[in-house]
Amino acid sequence: MTLPLLTKEQKLGMYRKMLLCRMFEDRVNSLFLQGRMPGTIHQAQGQEACAVGVCEALREGDMLTSTHRPHEHAVARGIPVKFLMAELFAKSTGCCHGKGGSMHMGDADRGMLPAIAIVGGGIPLATGYALSFKYLKKPNIAACFFGDGAVNEGIFHETVNMAAIWNLPVLFICENNKYGASTLIDSVMKVKVSTRASAYGIPGSTIDGNDVFSVYQATMAAGERARTGQGPTLLELETYRFAGHSRSDPGHYRPKEEVAEWKSKDPITRFETHYLAEGLLTSEVIESYRASVELELNDAVEFAESSPSPLPEECLADVYVE
Amino acid sequence: MKHVIIMPDLGQTSSEAKIVSWLKQPGDKLAMGEPLLEVETDKATMDVEAYVGGFLRRKLANEGDMVAASNPVAILTDTLDEEFDEDVKAKSKSVAPLGTTERAQATTSVSVSGNVAALPAARMMAKQLGIDLSTVRGTGPQGLITKADVERSVSQGGKAAAPNHESKAREAMAALTSRSKSTIPHFYVTLDLDMAAAEGWRARWNQSHPELKASVNDCLARAASAALADSPRLNARVSDGKVEQQSTADVLVVVGVDSGLLLVPVADPHADAVESFLERMKTAQSSAKDGKLHAAKVTPLLAISNLGMFGVREFSAIIPPGCNAILAAGALRDQVVWRNGRAEPVSVCTATVSADHRAVDGIAVAQFLERMQFHLNSL
Numbered sequence: 001m002t003l004p005l006l007t008k009e010q011k012l013g014m015y016r017k018m019l020l021c022r023m024f025e026d027r028v029n030s031l032f033l034q035g036r037m038p039g040t041i042h043q044a045q046g047q048e049a050c051a052v053g054v055c056e057a058l059r060e061g062d063m064l065t066s067t068h069r070p071h072e073h074a075v076a077r078g079i080p081v082k083f084l085m086a087e088l089f090a091k092s093t094g095c096c097h098g099k100g101g102s103m104h105m106g107d108a109d110r111g112m113l114p115a116i117a118i119v120g121g122g123i124p125l126a127t128g129y130a131l132s133f134k135y136l137k138k139p140n141i142a143a144c145f146f147g148d149g150a151v152n153e154g155i156f157h158e159t160v161n162m163a164a165i166w167n168l169p170v171l172f173i174c175e176n177n178k179y180g181a182s183t184l185i186d187s188v189m190k191v192k193v194s195t196r197a198s199a200y201g202i203p204g205s206t207i208d209g210n211d212v213f214s215v216y217q218a219t220m221a222a223g224e225r226a227r228t229g230q231g232p233t234l235l236e237l238e239t240y241r242f243a244g245h246s247r248s249d250p251g252h253y254r255p256k257e258e259v260a261e262w263k264s265k266d267p268i269t270r271f272e273t274h275y276l277a278e279g280l281l282t283s284e285v286i287e288s289y290r291a292s293v294e295l296e297l298n299d300a301v302e303f304a305e306s307s308p309s310p311l312p313e314e315c316l317a318d319v320y321v322e
Numbered sequence: 323m324k325h326v327i328i329m330p331d332l333g334q335t336s337s338e339a340k341i342v343s344w345l346k347q348p349g350d351k352l353a354m355g356e357p358l359l360e361v362e363t364d365k366a367t368m369d370v371e372a373y374v375g376g377f378l379r380r381k382l383a384n385e386g387d388m389v390a391a392s393n394p395v396a397i398l399t400d401t402l403d404e405e406f407d408e409d410v411k412a413k414s415k416s417v418a419p420l421g422t423t424e425r426a427q428a429t430t431s432v433s434v435s436g437n438v439a440a441l442p443a444a445r446m447m448a449k450q451l452g453i454d455l456s457t458v459r460g461t462g463p464q465g466l467i468t469k470a471d472v473e474r475s476v477s478q479g480g481k482a483a484a485p486n487h488e489s490k491a492r493e494a495m496a497a498l499t500s501r502s503k504s505t506i507p508h509f510y511v512t513l514d515l516d517m518a519a520a521e522g523w524r525a526r527w528n529q530s531h532p533e534l535k536a537s538v539n540d541c542l543a544r545a546a547s548a549a550l551a552d553s554p555r556l557n558a559r560v561s562d563g564k565v566e567q568q569s570t571a572d573v574l575v576v577v578g579v580d581s582g583l584l585l586v587p588v589a590d591p592h593a594d595a596v597e598s599f600l601e602r603m604k605t606a607q608s609s610a611k612d613g614k615l616h617a618a619k620v621t622p623l624l625a626i627s628n629l630g631m632f633g634v635r636e637f638s639a640i641i642p643p644g645c646n647a648i649l650a651a652g653a654l655r656d657q658v659v660w661r662n663g664r665a666e667p668v669s670v671c672t673a674t675v676s677a678d679h680r681a682v683d684g685i686a687v688a689q690f691l692e693r694m695q696f697h698l699n700s701l
Binding site: 026029030032033034035038039040244247248249250252 | 327328330331332355363366367368369370371372373374391392
């Protein structure tokens with residue numbers, strides 16, 4: 001399949017999304033350090049190209065599931081950051097009414113199921129959505145993000161196999177950031193994640209997860225397959241999280257040189273360097289984008305901090321679907 | 323402009339961290355996100371970064387200090403020489419570190435079911451010994467209670483005792499006994515045990531084993547254990563409507579030390595040869611007295627307390643939490659009984675069993691004492 005060339009607007013749109021993801025995470029970290037935001041958080045700085053590249057290839061009506069590291073997925077999927085910020089402040093205006101928090105970002109009405117923190121937990125749910133799309137003859141697809149650690153969970157095998165035999169419209173997207181918490185993936189796996197696909201008879205490929213256009217194109221191609229009834233695809237996006245597994249993890253298990261090497265492959269810097277040279281970006285454009293994102297985040301924080309907390313009597317609301 | 327840097331809530335099981343080292347000195351310039359100090363949480367050593375750039379002006383804590391989450395650790399200003407006030411009350415709407423308030427309250431109160439921070443091993447040990455963790459002073463990181471703390475709390479003559487150790491031990495006993503007496507429906511069954519056969523056996527044994535003598539208490543513990551093995555109802559743990567039959571007949575021996583009482587669990591005292599049983603009794607009691615009590619793998623349902631050495635005729639004891647009953651033995655006394663139409667000299671020990679009526683009834687206890695008499699006769 002030949003993909004249509006991206007327009008200038010599309011490229012800049014993806015750039016701003018990546019900036020929004022990164023600056024959202026940085027702002028959350030700062031709020032945490034100031035003691036204004038509670039709780040431990042799993043941050044995704046460094047993985048913006050995965051979130052944005054995949055979400056850009058999804059359409060309205062498609063469904064995304066996520067992991068314990070969902071902030072950037074939710075931002076990229078287009079859930080307004082003020083609802084995400086309010087959720088992190090545990091406010092009733094949050095995307096889960098303040099009752100989900102960091103690890104349950106999402107909004108089914110906006111195409112992303114509230115994230116599931118259980119490793120691999122989103123994989124069968126996305127596949128369930130895919131089954132329903134096929135059954136109801138809808139033109140949509142489902143996609144699930146999961147980490148390299150999830151690939152050795154039993155649910156991964158069971159679900160991918162089922163999706164394969166039924167040709168379900170689902171994309172299995174592994175964000176391989178090399179570490180399952182502190183466990184180096186090479187120490188628990190002898191093959192590349194994408195090679196697992198052949199065991200189920202579906203296509204699998206390994207993509208540079210720090211290049212937003214590679215991710216976008218691979219997801220578009222896989223999406224096209226899924227939408228035309230040809231079944232699922234496994235995509236392995238090679239990336240890296242700059243921070244530790246969570247705020248309480250300094251990440252000492254990673255060599256300093258490795259962290260430095262990946263920071264030099266920062267997806268946002270790479271985009272900027274490339275397009276500054278090509279002329280799409282100028283330092284003024286970058287500044288104006290950063291300033292506008294900054295304002296959007298200021299508004300989000302103000303919205304969140306001035307929002308009411310959930311009421312105790314709402315505790316049991318939204319537990320079951322009526 | 324002044325910026326107050328706080329200790330972030332970095333821990334997973336606690337909300338404090340120790341300052342390991344300052345990475346900047348007053349006057350140093352920092353960029354936003356640059357590490358300012360290194361701290362040690364309950365899990366790892368990590369950096370605290372500045373959430374704004376600026377100049378470090380004041381260090382509010384020293385290396386080695388424990389600082390609770392949200393407390394200020396440093397003051398930064400935008401420029402090196404600007405004036406600033408020393409008020410460090412966090413100006414932001416600070417979030418109460420989750421869980422810390424309750425935890426702090428629990429450790430200072432003597433509530434019996436409070437949410438006390440303790441290591442699993444310490445928790446298990448406290449449960450085995452019937453110790454209320456809220457009465458134990460934790461010396462681990464962030465006041466976490468360790469096994470050593472529980473041991474110290476039990477062995478009141480402990481060597482490395484904290485200054486208020488004895489009062490702590492008294493507090494522990496007060497909490498334990500009042501909890502037991504106010505929640506367990508005690509009832510009492512008293513019987514004169516005929517010790518003639520047992521005393522005969524003991525005299526013979528001690529003559530042939532001068533290096534490993536048996537005491538009256540040893541005889542009582544061994545016979546009680548054997549009787550417990552014959553008394554399934556007394557040797558079953560009842561909780562939440564479930565009956566959990568014990569496969570061994572373990573006994574909790576109450577040992578007196580200078581400053582109070584120790585509860586020493588002994589596994590299945592009747593099950594092995596007399597020699598090894600006596601050795602185990604001696605080791606358990608002496609190491610308890612030395613404050614070297616090790617966590618036993620058993621949680622006895624029967625305790626034995628003996629005041630015979632003081633000439634006490636009889637007494638009734640309070641059931642240690644976790645047990646179904648406690649046997650209180652008085653001194654051996656020689657008396658004459660009228661038996662089979664004639665007067666016979668006997669040596670008796672008055673034993674009073676305090677039992678938990680939720681677990682057992684009087685018949686079960688009486689049958690237990692009957693079996694105990696049988697086993698005393700056949701030591």
